[in-house]
Amino acid sequence: MSLVIVGASLAGLLAAESARRTGWGGQITLIGAEEHLPYDRPPLSKAQLDQGTADDLVPLRTQAELDELGVTTLLGTPATGLDTAGRRVIVGDTSVAYDALVIATGATPYRLPGTDNIAGVTGLRTHAEAVAVRRALDAGARTVVIGAGFIGSEIASAARKRGLPATIVERLDVPLSRSLGPEPGAICADLHRAAGTDLRLGVGVSGLESTGGRVTGVVLDDGTTVPADLVVVGIGVRPATAWLEESAIASTTATAASSVTPRWPPRHRVSGQPATSPTSRTAASTVT
Numbered sequence: 001m002s003l004v005i006v007g008a009s010l011a012g013l014l015a016a017e018s019a020r021r022t023g024w025g026g027q028i029t030l031i032g033a034e035e036h037l038p039y040d041r042p043p044l045s046k047a048q049l050d051q052g053t054a055d056d057l058v059p060l061r062t063q064a065e066l067d068e069l070g071v072t073t074l075l076g077t078p079a080t081g082l083d084t085a086g087r088r089v090i091v092g093d094t095s096v097a098y099d100a101l102v103i104a105t106g107a108t109p110y111r112l113p114g115t116d117n118i119a120g121v122t123g124l125r126t127h128a129e130a131v132a133v134r135r136a137l138d139a140g141a142r143t144v145v146i147g148a149g150f151i152g153s154e155i156a157s158a159a160r161k162r163g164l165p166a167t168i169v170e171r172l173d174v175p176l177s178r179s180l181g182p183e184p185g186a187i188c189a190d191l192h193r194a195a196g197t198d199l200r201l202g203v204g205v206s207g208l209e210s211t212g213g214r215v216t217g218v219v220l221d222d223g224t225t226v227p228a229d230l231v232v233v234g235i236g237v238r239p240a241t242a243w244l245e246e247s248a249i250a251s252t253t254a255t256a257a258s259s260v261t262p263r264w265p266p267r268h269r270v271s272g273q274p275a276t277s278p279t280s281r282t283a284a285s286t287v288t
């Protein structure tokens with residue numbers, strides 16, 4: 001019997017460990033788009049932005065621990081499709097057969113359209129992106145964060161901690177008001193201002209300026225331009241389910257939570273952060 005877990009991050013790892021703990025004796029294969037063993041993301045926007053941080057990544061489990069657990073890893077190999085009838089995960093030109101499947105592909109950040117090739121513009125979801133942001137801060141970047149969510153707030157704080165200019169651009173009049181409510185949001189705004197962050201509220205972005213393929217400024221829809229060497233886009237995430245678009249379960253993934261939904265074919269589970277609900281962040285504890 002073969003259990004395949006797509007998504008080699010926290011939820012995927014916990015699904016593998018839960019499977020073993022609850023008696024799964026068959027093969028377990030963990031497929032990951034990134035080249036790294038599963039790692040923790042919260043430090044990416046915190047300690048890993050500090051001056052003097054090493055590029056090295058400390059995985060949640062070592063290769064030896066995964067070997068001991070009997071987990072085979074296929075890393076740097078994104079799943080590109082799913083054949084539920086044939087019970088195969090498509091990985092580029094090849095495929096991996098399964099008897100049971102866990103989908104733990106998490107979330108992917110929204111990007112600003114048309115900015116993929118502009119140097120200095122990034123999201124912050126992966127280790128590689130955290131390294132890029134830290135290196136830009138090391139170089140003294142003038143930072144503009146688009147979106148005053150948690151991650152955006154942390155990046156602005158990291159820049160101000162180093163005494164670098166930091167601007168947050170936020171469409172809402174009160175940052176974090178949708179997740180925390182207006183009063184805590186207003187307190188966060190005050191904290192940003194006290195730290196010296198230039199907070200632009202109630203305004204959107206109408207474009208970016210660049211020279212020689214590198215960002216130089218963010219144009220706001222009130223007509224002002226904020227100079228920038230580093231632009232971090234933190235405007236939210238969507239489920240990382242593009243690879244399922246052609247599959248039989250495509251229509252359910254947008255609304256699936258980490259709990260089992262009756263519309264899913266038997267032996268298919270979704271785990272971790274792909275659910276649209278911000279509260280559905282628990283890893284699956286059962287795989288059958």
Ligand SMILES: Cc1cc2nc3c(=O)[nH]c(=O)nc-3n(C[C@H](O)[C@H](O)[C@H](O)COP(=O)(O)OP(=O)(O)OC[C@H]3O[C@@H](n4cnc5c(N)ncnc54)[C@H](O)[C@@H]3O)c2cc1C
Pocket residue numbers: 006007008009010011012031032033034040041042043044045077078079080104105106107124125126151240243271272273274281
């Ligand atoms: C910068 C940052 C800071 C955070 N800080 C906090 C915090 O302070 N507190 C908190 O509670 N939460 C925080 N979070 C959120 C937390 O990290 C997530 O809830 C958690 O990572 C969700 O785990 P997951 O395994 O469900 O999804 P993810 O961590 O998103 O993992 C999904 C994995 O699937 C892989 N994948 C995607 N598509 C494919 C594919 N087609 N084939 C194979 N693999 C694929 C991805 O590469 C990724 O490795 C933070 C997140 C980030 C990005």
